[in-house]
Amino acid sequence: MTTPISLEAMAASVPDGALIALPPDNSLPSVALAKALVRRGARGLRLLGVPVAGFAADMLIGAGCVAEIETSAVSLGEAGFAPRFSAAVRAGTLVVRDCTCPAVHTMLQAAEKGVPFMPLRGLIGSDILAHRPDWTVIANPYADQGEDPIVLLPAISPDVAIFHAAMADADGNVWLGRRRECATIAHASKRALVTVERVVEGNFLEDERLAAGTINATYVTEIAIAERGAHPVALLDEYGTDAAYVADYARMAKTEAGFAAWLEREVLGPRAAAAE
Amino acid sequence: MTTPISLEAMAASVPDGALIALPPDNSLPSVALAKALVRRGARGLRLLGVPVAGFAADMLIGAGCVAEIETSAVSLGEAGFAPRFSAAVRAGTLVVRDCTCPAVHTMLQAAEKGVPFMPLRGLIGSDILAHRPDWTVIANPYADQGEDPIVLLPAISPDVAIFHAAMADADGNVWLGRRRECATIAHASKRALVTVERVVEGNFLEDERLAAGTINATYVTEIAIAERGAHPVALLDEYGTDAAYVADYARMAKTEAGFAAWLEREVLGPRAAAAE
Amino acid sequence: MSEIRPEERLAAALARLILAPDAPPARHIAVGAASPLPAAACWLVKKQGHPVRLSLLHKRSGNPFTEGTRELFDLTGQGRIDLFFLGGGQIDGQANLNLVGTGAWPGKDVRFPGSFGSAFMYMMSHRTILFREEHSPRVLVERVDNISANGVNEPGVFRRGHAQALVTGKCVFAFHPARARFSLLSLHPGETVESIRAATGFGFDAPDQVPQTPDPTPAELELLRGPVCDEMLETYPEFCARVFDRKIAA
């Protein structure tokens, strides 16, 4: 049985410097917890975009919370390039470890299986590989002929998985439907901090309709209730993307001053705090 | 849009000698299709138990349909040892490739990812490994120190995946809830033949409650309707195990004559055919 | 029929490449790029009655994947994706793609969003159609600053497919993996081989006679403006409003 904690207590439990895995904007990021991390003044975070990063990552970078990011892309989708990410790359204040989507999934799946590495096809000839001294190319021992070089990727086990789910049950299981990359992230990570819209009675694992979209409580370290916790990102069939909110962010965050004003209004200021 | 075919047409589409992946008795085997394969007189089949084999495999072995089996176990569960499997091992008429559960999953996951191999911990020191010349031990290239030997398992891509699902929709997607090993089997296999209790309107992928337990039609080659198609095995929350039926099988199949009588009564005879 | 819009010509050109008889069959196409034109081309092929499965990664409802985003890459690894579309901030004469950025790694000059799955999809799909509307020496360069996904590989490296073609706002190039070079396939109205050379940073081959990229047929236009637009309205409302003058009913 898991008792929900507050969003601020959850943010406080994430240490500076932690390696944090975040799903992308189409797969249930906890923007609410990202805002709480900005409020607590987190520093030196290392982000892993699974497999890409979006709104929450750009905000955390802009707020100075992030030292490193490993991801296949940072993008605001329809709203364009991620402005604070781009500025940080230009300024050289952010360590960027470029990746490619299936490599992120593969490194997490290796951790999920408890193996030190997993192979992946492709990648050979890309500068991504050339810039990853932690990736290895070996000769495929099962090759029909020749060397057949193939990339081995190391397992990655994030310190903290952070995502938003539709609901938790009385036993601490969380339900997020088909967004199963969040399950892989939770399996691979040392801790999983999950915000939810609501906590409901019963046990999702007893319900055949819900079980397949459920992450077992065994992987869930803490739950916090955050209504509309994915906003401005969509949550399954519960609410859509707030494109105007993202576009407004993209516009304001083009400059450091504009971003600071946005942060004050939406995250730090008294009006923002009251809205949480 | 997939139009269901008949069970007998589905059985006819499985060629002699095919490598067939079957889920175990707790995970939606299509016993109905296995019986149809017996009726069509299939020969030389190679079975893969994912990760173990049960009632359907024992029946297929007894009926002379099977040349080889790769599995982590063959068992009738509460009803004890699998009698026709045991007899075939004793008689030396069956090639048995012993495996261990996570190795079966890993070999299928390698095929699912399109990589030629995947590593797995454990296994070193077991005679299973000693009897698998197709498994390789390498030094872990990511070892902190020493050789750190680790097993590499080759990808396995069955010719046909066979399982039973609760339902199919109008677009040919099938739903089987949390029994996701069937999804992995389907992803890894060249063809997937799925029997279902019923076909319903709509599209499961449009329903957030059902999507997570759905296998996309892109992996489903053919669908056949087989009511109570898992019987005597349980189907999710729809029907339970028919323990008396399995116990009766276990008793009769102890001898070749008893098995032949059972087969005549339950699979081949006019009464059996009428019941399908 | 009203005037043909450039986007309609591009969609029809892409559709013809999808159906090219000398290419392997496109039974399952995944469309992940943000540009709506490849999606329009795929819908056009489907509405023409060809039995093709479309996995549209930008579709808001009815996401086809139930293993999360991993499933697209697994599907492609399995060899089930016959055709994919890619673009790039820079594309060079050997069909290398740069989605990372210009200047020193990882894009110290202008940073693009990132490579997404290109380093995998380009090698593991059976074929890829490259699409970039902007045709300029800034985009089509002699050599990309950074390679997100490479156009060709050394012999002995497992690779399932290559670029089939590159479609731009000015022309269609075919790509020849064996010699790692583009050749001019057709010119959009108003373009010449010389105008293309002037706008292109990389060298390419051109036959003596380069045909014009055909107009969409009336049947194609009818499909594009009707049933294709119907399918695209939810995902690409701005595109449908601009190109087809259609808006979602309030």
Place this chain on the structure above:
Amino acid sequence: MSEIRPEERLAAALARLILAPDAPPARHIAVGAASPLPAAACWLVKKQGHPVRLSLLHKRSGNPFTEGTRELFDLTGQGRIDLFFLGGGQIDGQANLNLVGTGAWPGKDVRFPGSFGSAFMYMMSHRTILFREEHSPRVLVERVDNISANGVNEPGVFRRGHAQALVTGKCVFAFHPARARFSLLSLHPGETVESIRAATGFGFDAPDQVPQTPDPTPAELELLRGPVCDEMLETYPEFCARVFDRKIAA
């Protein structure tokens, strides 16, 4: 309290091993063996108020896994399974397990069902309790005919845990991985070191004084016959009827 059944003693002995203060904590236990006794022991620990998570693989409803059976092995690979139970058709003095069969590989003499996940679980769980009610030279052998899962490994092989103990119908052995040997921990009523030696095919160490396996306490018996039985009725009806004289209400 009525007479103590042998099964009750075994369940209590298993529960004490689960809680052994010198063993790593059992926060998450998976029970996959067909025998109901390890399940009863786990429920006893839980009903005593210890915060333990049980994943019961034979539970008909509410299967804890949503990735199919793969998830148990992934969980164990992640190091999240603190304790597992294994048995075997043969168990030898180095804690090797044979679940394959006797005679030549793969069990030409008597074929058992097979190794299941033992070759992985035995090495990747933090600890394993071996359980086999039959205590005879046929089962407890000097050297197993075939090794499904090995008791110890060469140095340098990654292994997370070993057998903690072997519980039989006659006694409890402790296992010492460093010297790959069992020692006698306690004797069930009526047994002596000599009777154990006579019934055991492998050599083992024994201290000068071997204590008796304690009786279950009245509190343990009350829990076993009440709330533990309640939890087990659905999955193990025959066991509950035989040991606790309890049947599912019609």
